[in-house]
Amino acid sequence: MPHIFSQTPRMAPAGRPSDLPADKNISLNVIRVIVKTPGKQKDFMITEDTSVRQFKEKLSAHFKCQMDQLVLVFMGRLLKDHDILSQWGILDGHTIHLVIKSKQGSRSVAHSSQKLLTNEPCYQDRNTRGNSSGVYQPDSVSHTPVESALSVEPDASQVHTQHLEVGSPEHAAQEMENPSIQLLLSNTDLMIQLISEHPDMQQLMQQNPEVSHILNHSETLRQMLELARNLAIIQEIMQIQQSAQNLEHPLNTPSQLGGEKIPGGSNALGQSHADSNDQMLNSSQDSFRDNIFTALLRGQVLEHVQSSPPSPPSPQEKWDQLLKTQVIYTSSCGLSSMTSDSATPNKVYHTSRANTVANSSKGQSHTCTIQQPSGVPNIVITQQPQEEGKDATFSLDSSDQRLEDEQTSSQITGSMMQLLLNNSYLAAQMMSFMSMSQLSEQWRQQLPTFLQQTQLSDMLIALANPKALQVMLKIEQGVQQLATEAPVLLPWVAPYLWGLGWLPAPSCSYPDTEPWDWDVPDVAETKGPECNHKSGALLQKLQSLARDPSHIPQAPEIRFSKQMETLQAMGFENHHANLQALIATAGDTSAAIRKLKRFQGF
């Protein structure tokens, strides 16, 4: 398809001239280039010497847009109109990327009216982190795009009315759903400014530096704001709060908020929290904390991932959100100007506590947030979550003293974690204890403080990852299976065995590790030691686990209780040794007896 070259008015680049003699427009190679646009791609047959401008003409006809909306990118270079395709080395089969800009130039909207939100002082651009939101134009003031966004949004008319009617929940819901408000709340820089410049907030921050810590910790704030945008979460909080306390004070009307300028979410929260008194706050905090603990516990429990379709929001996610909404709630309480003085220190304390808990849950369940689909049953903790909450030995209280106790206990546990660090064998041993439900509960309850208060190594972060623990559990189970199926292969996995406590480690203080003599012929079930078989056993076990997530591996003591009784009746008094033997032989009493006899022979 020959192209007729026309002289372009622009200056030709230093490369090949664009105005070729007319007799050259025939018999040029036709090449096939792939034009890739987000979502689709198309082949185009053009001649080598096509200019970019002509190519754009063709593309604009095909994609039904104007030429100045087209941006062509090849090997990272923007193709200018006056270039020739071959100049860039575009040959047959190459891919050119195309971006079709939106119709209105994005800059033009930035000059929109300043008339919106005139009551608010005009904030300086504080985009210190660059364009972190990824939404706003880089050069414009951060405030302006919000206005522009507001002006552009079809629902913007609601926001234009300065009197935000937050009296009724439906209006509040509407405000929350308003995308412009979502946009506003998603701009963390702006929100930080708004929050920190509010006089009450400044007062709060003076009284307790923890609050400013929240605000400065951008990640926390970002997540808080994400949750603030989620209307469902706020509704949940409001419901919980109402059920937890007797609301004696009527809900505030907007007038009482004194011209609160932060729209939507904070208002909705603030209005529900009328005049606060200690009791109200305490009771609500306590009920929250119960829920927080269920959240943490649930977040830390070894969970089986089902292959069921994910449905939002997963309970873990939801509880974590509740947890963080606690922080929003308390910080927004600081925003609304109605707190009594006595309430403030408590509230601030609660904020810091909640922040702590929020951080810990963050550290715990978000090391690498792997969202589990909903409806995941707990395989280890068999009690109801509510009971766990009550049984939690690690309970937060509103008194400062317990905070200190907690801190010292966490220091102790911190040093313990250091110990674990140094002795990785011991750490692995602890993980095997994780499979015992009674100990694991307590251990997991301690986990939040550990993670937040101590210096963690990567390994411990991995340990805290429930998926990692799940994997380790599977390994343990797999090795158990292996011992049953093909014990001759056990020395092959010896490094992992001593990590799991089956074989003695060089420098361990593991109480019951006796030098097991893996005299293989003695073990009853010696099947052919084939690698397939071994991996098959492991796989079968894992497959069964994967398919049947309700399969709860019980603690060895429970599983082997009958065998234990038998052994004790026979005269083997050492309870621990019995248990170890039974674990090693997967419940085979006679094999265990042989093991114990051998041991006693030493």
Added chain:
Amino acid sequence: MESPNLYPVKLYVYDLSKGLARRLSPIMLGKQLEGIWHTSIVVHKDEFFFGSGGISSCPPGGTLLGPPDSVVDVGNTEVTEEIFLEYLSSLGESLFRGEAYNLFEHNCNTFSNEVAQFLTGRKIPSYITDLPSEVLSTPFGQALRPLLDSIQIQPPGGNTVGRPNGQS
């Protein structure tokens, strides 16, 4: 001829397993994997990645994963931030919506590869993009595939990338 502005493009590589994969993969898979890789593209002083929540951005190293385990230099690009954001928006509406996330077929590394090619014409290292097929070629991977397929990864700490000015 004016010299165009060149912006560096980097690939941040994170090991999601924090070293566990290197230790455990010989036992569990039968082959050595150096890590479970999560990647993101860093350009215009921002980090962009894809997760189950769609395309997100944050300051470089700003997710909860912390600093990357390694940084790969992908090249340079002339694409301005404005054009890039437009591009990402349309990607996020078409190919890389949150619900399109699949751990094996369409994950963060797919996204990084796509964006890297758009920005520089080069692909990301193959040891990253080959990871799913490496895992799936083992009996272990095959056996656990239904389990693993349902996993959705979304590193926290980012903001969703949307349309710059609300226009469609």
